[in-house]
Amino acid sequence: MRVRNLFAVVVLSGIYSFLMASVLLVLDAVDVALTEASVGAGVGTVLLLGTLYLTKTEEARPVHSILLPLFVAVGTAAVLIWGVSATPPFGIADTPVQLAGPDYIHRSLAETGIANVVSSVLASYRGFDTLGETTVIFTAGIAVLMLLKHAIPPGPDRKD
Amino acid sequence: MRLDVILRVVTKVILPFMLVFAIYVQFHGDYGPGGGFQAGVIAGATIILYALIYGLAPARRLVPAALVEAMIPLGVLIYAGVGVVGWLTGGNYLDYSHLAHDPVHGQEWGVFLVEAGVFVTVSATMVAIFYAFAGRGRR
Amino acid sequence: MGEQLPALQVVVPLIGALLVALVRRPTAAWLVTVVVSLAMPVISALLLVRVLNQGVISYHLGGWDPTIGIEYRVDIVNALILLLVSAVAAVIAPFARLSVLSEIAEGRIGWFYAMYLVSLAGLLGIAITGDAFNAFVFLEISSLSSYVLIAMGRDRRALVAAYQYLIMGTIGASFYVIGVGLLYIMTGTLNLNLIAERIVAVESFRPVLAALAFITVGISLKLALFPLHVWLPNAYAYAPSVVTTFLAATATKVAIYLFARFVFSVFGAGFVFADLPVTPILVALSVAAIFGAGTVAVFQSDVKRMFAYSSVGQVGYITLGLALATTTGVTGGLVHLLNHAMIKATIFMGLGAVFFRVGRIEFQDIAGIGRRMPITMGAVAIAGLSLIGVPGTAGFVSKWYLVVASLEVGWWWLAFLIVLSTMITVVYVGRLIEWAWFREPSRQVATVEEAPIEMLAPICLLAAATIYFGIDTYLTAGLAERAANALLSGLR
Amino acid sequence: MSDLIALAGDVVAHYNQWITVFLMVSGLYIVIARGNMVKKLVGLSLFQTSVYLLYISAGKILSGTAPIIDPHFTVYSHPLPHVLILTAIVVGIATMAVGLALVVRINEAYGTIEEDEIFKRDDDR
Numbered sequence: 001m002r003v004r005n006l007f008a009v010v011v012l013s014g015i016y017s018f019l020m021a022s023v024l025l026v027l028d029a030v031d032v033a034l035t036e037a038s039v040g041a042g043v044g045t046v047l048l049l050g051t052l053y054l055t056k057t058e059e060a061r062p063v064h065s066i067l068l069p070l071f072v073a074v075g076t077a078a079v080l081i082w083g084v085s086a087t088p089p090f091g092i093a094d095t096p097v098q099l100a101g102p103d104y105i106h107r108s109l110a111e112t113g114i115a116n117v118v119s120s121v122l123a124s125y126r127g128f129d130t131l132g133e134t135t136v137i138f139t140a141g142i143a144v145l146m147l148l149k150h151a152i153p154p155g156p157d158r159k160d
Numbered sequence: 161m162r163l164d165v166i167l168r169v170v171t172k173v174i175l176p177f178m179l180v181f182a183i184y185v186q187f188h189g190d191y192g193p194g195g196g197f198q199a200g201v202i203a204g205a206t207i208i209l210y211a212l213i214y215g216l217a218p219a220r221r222l223v224p225a226a227l228v229e230a231m232i233p234l235g236v237l238i239y240a241g242v243g244v245v246g247w248l249t250g251g252n253y254l255d256y257s258h259l260a261h262d263p264v265h266g267q268e269w270g271v272f273l274v275e276a277g278v279f280v281t282v283s284a285t286m287v288a289i290f291y292a293f294a295g296r297g298r299r
Numbered sequence: 300m301g302e303q304l305p306a307l308q309v310v311v312p313l314i315g316a317l318l319v320a321l322v323r324r325p326t327a328a329w330l331v332t333v334v335v336s337l338a339m340p341v342i343s344a345l346l347l348v349r350v351l352n353q354g355v356i357s358y359h360l361g362g363w364d365p366t367i368g369i370e371y372r373v374d375i376v377n378a379l380i381l382l383l384v385s386a387v388a389a390v391i392a393p394f395a396r397l398s399v400l401s402e403i404a405e406g407r408i409g410w411f412y413a414m415y416l417v418s419l420a421g422l423l424g425i426a427i428t429g430d431a432f433n434a435f436v437f438l439e440i441s442s443l444s445s446y447v448l449i450a451m452g453r454d455r456r457a458l459v460a461a462y463q464y465l466i467m468g469t470i471g472a473s474f475y476v477i478g479v480g481l482l483y484i485m486t487g488t489l490n491l492n493l494i495a496e497r498i499v500a501v502e503s504f505r506p507v508l509a510a511l512a513f514i515t516v517g518i519s520l521k522l523a524l525f526p527l528h529v530w531l532p533n534a535y536a537y538a539p540s541v542v543t544t545f546l547a548a549t550a551t552k553v554a555i556y557l558f559a560r561f562v563f564s565v566f567g568a569g570f571v572f573a574d575l576p577v578t579p580i581l582v583a584l585s586v587a588a589i590f591g592a593g594t595v596a597v598f599q600s601d602v603k604r605m606f607a608y609s610s611v612g613q614v615g616y617i618t619l620g621l622a623l624a625t626t627t628g629v630t631g632g633l634v635h636l637l638n639h640a641m642i643k644a645t646i647f648m649g650l651g652a653v654f655f656r657v658g659r660i661e662f663q664d665i666a667g668i669g670r671r672m673p674i675t676m677g678a679v680a681i682a683g684l685s686l687i688g689v690p691g692t693a694g695f696v697s698k699w700y701l702v703v704a705s706l707e708v709g710w711w712w713l714a715f716l717i718v719l720s721t722m723i724t725v726v727y728v729g730r731l732i733e734w735a736w737f738r739e740p741s742r743q744v745a746t747v748e749e750a751p752i753e754m755l756a757p758i759c760l761l762a763a764a765t766i767y768f769g770i771d772t773y774l775t776a777g778l779a780e781r782a783a784n785a786l787l788s789g790l791r
Numbered sequence: 792m793s794d795l796i797a798l799a800g801d802v803v804a805h806y807n808q809w810i811t812v813f814l815m816v817s818g819l820y821i822v823i824a825r826g827n828m829v830k831k832l833v834g835l836s837l838f839q840t841s842v843y844l845l846y847i848s849a850g851k852i853l854s855g856t857a858p859i860i861d862p863h864f865t866v867y868s869h870p871l872p873h874v875l876i877l878t879a880i881v882v883g884i885a886t887m888a889v890g891l892a893l894v895v896r897i898n899e900a901y902g903t904i905e906e907d908e909i910f911k912r913d914d915d916r
Contacts, residue, residue: 006827006829009829009830013833023844024847027851028867029850029868029873029876030192030859031193031194031873031877032843032847032873032880034185038205039201039884040836040880042201042205044836044884044887047293047884048829048891050290050293050294051293051829051891051894051895052829054293054296055829055895056898056904059825059827059830059905060826060905060907066824068823069819069820069824072819073816073819073820074816076815077815079509080477080513081812083505083510084509084805084808084811084812084845085805086504086505087481087484087506087805088484090804090806090807090848090851091852093852093866095484097484097849097850098850098852100487100488100871103367104367104858104870104871105858105860105867112264113265113268114267114271115191116189116191116193116859116860117870118858118877120267121874122877123270123271123274124270125361125368126368126874127360127361128253128254128360128369129369129433129874129875130274130278131239132424132436132437133197133436133877133878133882134239135236136439136440136443136881136885137282137285137881137885138233138235138317138320139443140289140885140886140888141284142232142320142413142414143414143444143446143447143889145289145292146410146447146451147447147450147893147896148293148295148296149406191859193857197877230321232320233317233321233413234321237314237318237321240313244310247306252303252306252358252362255362289888293891435882436878439882439885443886443889455901458900462828462890462894465893466831469835470835472882473838473839476842476879480842480849484845489871
């Protein structure tokens, strides 16, 4: 099945984000789920609709050969399956990742007074990552302003 | 009489609640899911909803583009500034421990300020990006 | 304040960018950029001196120890890369004012400098960090800002080039994150040093091998390793001159550093090169890059695009040196990394000055330019000779190391290929010299004057550097050799 | 043959990662195969979301709960992957915003957002 109407694509991707948020909720990632729901389904959909409003809503029939994308996708899948199938099984407490987990859990309340460990890791233990993340938002904001503000839209056959 | 009167009335009713919810998410981040980023998205969405229902021009009067554009770097500056204060109080960059008398309170203050910075940048960026797309005009 | 140098290196350009975005006046923005850019090499030089005196510097952000927080870790390898990036930034900043004024719309200049500084902070952040995920965050900071900087080019093709770079860059970054995720699953940490310690126990496990594959492919997209280079030529060709200069001299170099860091320090040279067939694959791709991209370069009609393809080829020399995984080979790769950054910065800045005067940069538009702008084109020609590897220039030093390294491992055919490939460089550099001096000046060129002094000074400074480092090789080859030994001995 | 069976057993045991692989591969396929620039970006974000599950499911403990300290619980899922993925989500949406802004500008400059069409128009000049 192939969807050529891009509005349908946008709606589906919004639904997908909500599904993803529910899965994340099941996996105990409440903060991530809240963010995915608001960002993926909210911001993402608004941005996509805004773009479609300013551009086209129908996709042209592609003329590409599907061999290269198929090859890349299958190759990547093979490596990934080969790799992840030897990782520790899902959901157990005795994995390398979990060995460091209690560190954060036990230290958070005592060292930062914050019960939501995700908040304390986000803002303090790995606060520099979050500074970087905020910088990413800043960069994206300025980038969109630089691209879409001021300049008068030129004709489609502008010669430079 | 415009046909979208229901939308307008409903929007007017729920807007304050959305803002309150944003503030709740912002400040409750220490005890439950949430924080500056999520709150910023919700607050930004409030303005966007207002702009969608009442039009771009009234929204721009309410929240001027120049203000939003200044807030984008301002939020990151608050964040980075807290880090600099960490320097000035004798710690490493982004060390909040010396912001108050005891390290735990210092951490709480640091996290609070940093989340405020994130909130400012995120909400402003949301609105700025929406203004940029909406103000572009189809051709 | 000495202990705070690592954080200063990244925070100063970041705060500079924020101030620029708040003020936004073109002149003020440029002044802040110059001040910040000139402070950068001072900080990184102090860092390098500290590293040489006291060994590895570890800096704990937020005061948290590396098991739980983020660590900045400076050793001789990234101290050298930091110095390179900041020195290039410092040279470009004075040059930028006129070039940006002529190429960027007035209302965007403030934001342009903000993005430029953010990009600088991002690159420095990748180079200095000792944390795999932090490197990803700063990789994205530098990438997002470079997408929009490229899109500011005047030709509409700049937009498409930026879009393609965005797609390929994001795929690369996501591959990198997947690889880091697999490493995290197997070792339980994101700190590069701790991963290196813990990986020994699990290094032959499938997830680690898959992580190596994903990280290698991801970073290769960023460093434009053949055949993943397709975003690069258009991005360099249509970006504003200042952006081309900055990216050509720094962005791919930092990506190469990250690659070397992972392959040598994290996975370990012994594991990657001795147990896995990485050397033959990487050597084959590098040689393909050198000959393939070099040949394509010869047939370009746009001078900037020609040198963009040349960059793909030159990256091949660097990866070739790294692939040999011997002291001489890695030294050669690192020396070429430094030298190529200087050479390409000179060339693209010179072309930027030509573009500033002529307004176009195709061969037929700049015929005879060497007679009207002798100093600018003279500097470009010197850099071109260095690119070829003429004795007495910096380029000769790096080629020499590479040839010696291939002879050391007994691959005389590789040494022969390196020397042979120089012929291609001779052809395309010769083509520029022929158009610049041995053609009658075209109508546009006949009336232009030499570039203004504030553009000439940085160009000449860099051109002189390519000569100087051809004679005194301590700062490049001497330190690169120590860095190569540090890389080969690993973090362990 | 027995190796293959062992591999198949491993694959079944990691049902959480099936989704990761499926999402990633479909996203990657869309990015490379589609010519429409908006659809490419949708594929790209699909590709990026696949990473979320790789990290988050590694931090999950089956008997655990969300990492918010509460006297009623003792076992918590690992908070660090959550933090990392919060950053990844933000990076993803930021990339999407910049990409879409570029698409709008490309549409204004070329009158189309189909890649083949754009390459054709540049070659014609």
